Amino acid sequence: MGAPMLEIRGLRAKVGDLEILRGVDLTLHAGEVHAIMGPNGSGKSTLAGVLAGRPTYEVTGGSVRYEGKDLLAMRPEVRAREGVFLAFQYPVEIPGVSNAYFLKSAVNSIRRHRGEPELDSADFVGLVAEKMKVLGLDEAVMKRGVNEGFSGGEKKRNEIFQMAVLEPRLAVLDETDSGLDIDALRVVAAGVNAMRSPQRTILVITHYQRLLTYIVPDRVHVLSAGRIVRSGDKGLALELEQKGYAGVEAAGA
């Protein structure tokens, strides 16, 4: 196994005066799918936000190395261009800006960063057509405002669609299963599974085991009160389902 894709050491972060992450350690390698589970308020979304550079969070200690580089020193857009993608728990609406325009701008910012030529509209249409089909999004969606008037399920599918187009090396999925019915969950999971590759790392953050029956993880970690309290294989998710977080935390202590 080579150098890790992502190496989190002693990561601490707060919102206002409230410390939420209290020393997170986590190592992910290329090709792996990890799941982070934990009760509400354990710091799951904070971890996702800190990795993506959300300004709400203040990092107070520790380090995050991404492909050997200091991730925390990069602006959010640089992280994105370097291949870090966050699928939002609550995707944001941008009225009046079409999905097509938004996504094409994103693709071209990343391509410029890599020194690749920008895509024109025709290339872009070619790039997205197939991926839209996989996620069951129809063409009209591209003309609508970003997430504007989308149903909850459409928003989540749109996140995974964007991920498929942007082809990140590290994808963080923040409660992508929340608010999805079983059919939508299957579509989204199929989209994620299609992205699994030896070059890519996927970090799935979820409250429920349900998603992990469709996206089967290599490793499962339990986050509680801002620390990883247990790690194991996919069996840990099932154990959580049976015993609840309280039971598992007690066993890990």
Place this chain on the structure above:
Amino acid sequence: MTTPSSHDALLQLSSQEYKLGFSVDLEADTVPRGLSEDIVRLISRKKNEPPWLLEWRLKAYRHWTTMREPKWAKITYGPIDYQAITYYSAPKPKGPAPKSLDEVDPEIRAMYQKLGISLVEQERLAGVAVDAVLDSVSVATTFKRQLADLGILFGSFSEAVHDHPDLVRKWLGTVVPHNDNYFAALNSAVFSDGSFAYIPKGVRCPMELSTYFRINAAGTGQFERTLIVAEEGAYVSYLEGCSAPMRDEHQLHAAVVELVALDNAEIKYSTIQNWYPGDKDGKGGVYNFVTKRGKALGRNSKISWTQVETGSAITWKYPSCWLIGDNSIGEFYSVAVTGHRQQADTGTKMIHIGKNTRSTIVSKGISAGHGQNTYRGQVKILKGAVNARNYSQCDSLLLGDTCGAHTFPDIEVMDPTAQMEHEATTSKIGEDQLFYSQQRGLSQEDAVGMIVNGFCKKVFLNLPLEFAVEAQKLLLVSLNLEGTVG
């Protein structure tokens, strides 16, 4: 250690840079400073006007002296010294009046070129007829002959007074009377030029008509007057643009626009206002007090105002529609941007008089820096305006913490059959929207530009295509986001 905050960058975005602030040394024919009956007579004499027009001016002047400057708008500024203003300044002709565009003073042509306005036909704005007004006079009109072949009259107001006195006399002051309000009365007394357009019965004007207003001379006010008449079944789309040099003192601009649409006629009037806004501390900048009104006089007539207001230290204007003819339609689409110390108090009045009249108001205010942006609108449904309908949408977007947005809608309904809809939102440019865009790889500047343009899209869609592109660019320049969104 903290993640780089988006906040500081947002504040920086509100610093504006004005690109059209140069001035040109042109020899000018200027009247003495100050305002009196003598000055009004002098202006009228310089323009060689018929007695009826001088009388009309004097009536307006005498009424103006009895009026007081209105104070109800949400704007603050020092006192205007009306005796310190020069009311007429015209670039001195270097020879006899130019007979064609080729004969226009090359210095003036070059100045317009620098502004991006081509006075040479079939260039960049091919398909757009331009009347160029410099300080107090019209210096050139393009495509005049082609339009005349269709019976369309388009040119300077002064020429129209001489060439078509009956038409001017018939309609002048019928929409905005000489005593309408303080600034309209002032304009009626001293207006020096402007554009006149007349579209005869059944004619669809095949090209955009446009006037480009430029203040060049220092210490000069600009008081233009525009009159557009669309006869039965006629259609015209008209656009005005404007700019001024950067000067430390404030310059007064008090214009009047009158529109008349007869049966089945339609007038689409678009404005891109980019007068000098003053510097970041509020020094200099144009005081823009404008009265614009359209009468949808005929059955099924339509008047549509679209404005993009990015310039001026102070903007005070309410393009309005009097919906008199049955089934007539009034529209107002507005984007107003205030950065630095700019103040805008702008909106519309929709007066429903005829049956089945409909009006739409879409107002988008963007504030940055210490800018203050006010929407003020009135919708009035008079008794007998059966089945009148209005839809109003007023949205405000704030960039940063030091600017303000205010909304004063006034709705008066005197007919029980009216249907009214009003929506209003105020939002700070979302940190969430910014972060979402950055997380997809867009820079902060790209993201703000994109979000702002998205916010204004509903208004830009109503501009003629080539100007929509200009407006989009201008908006980004005024928010110092130039070169971000193509």
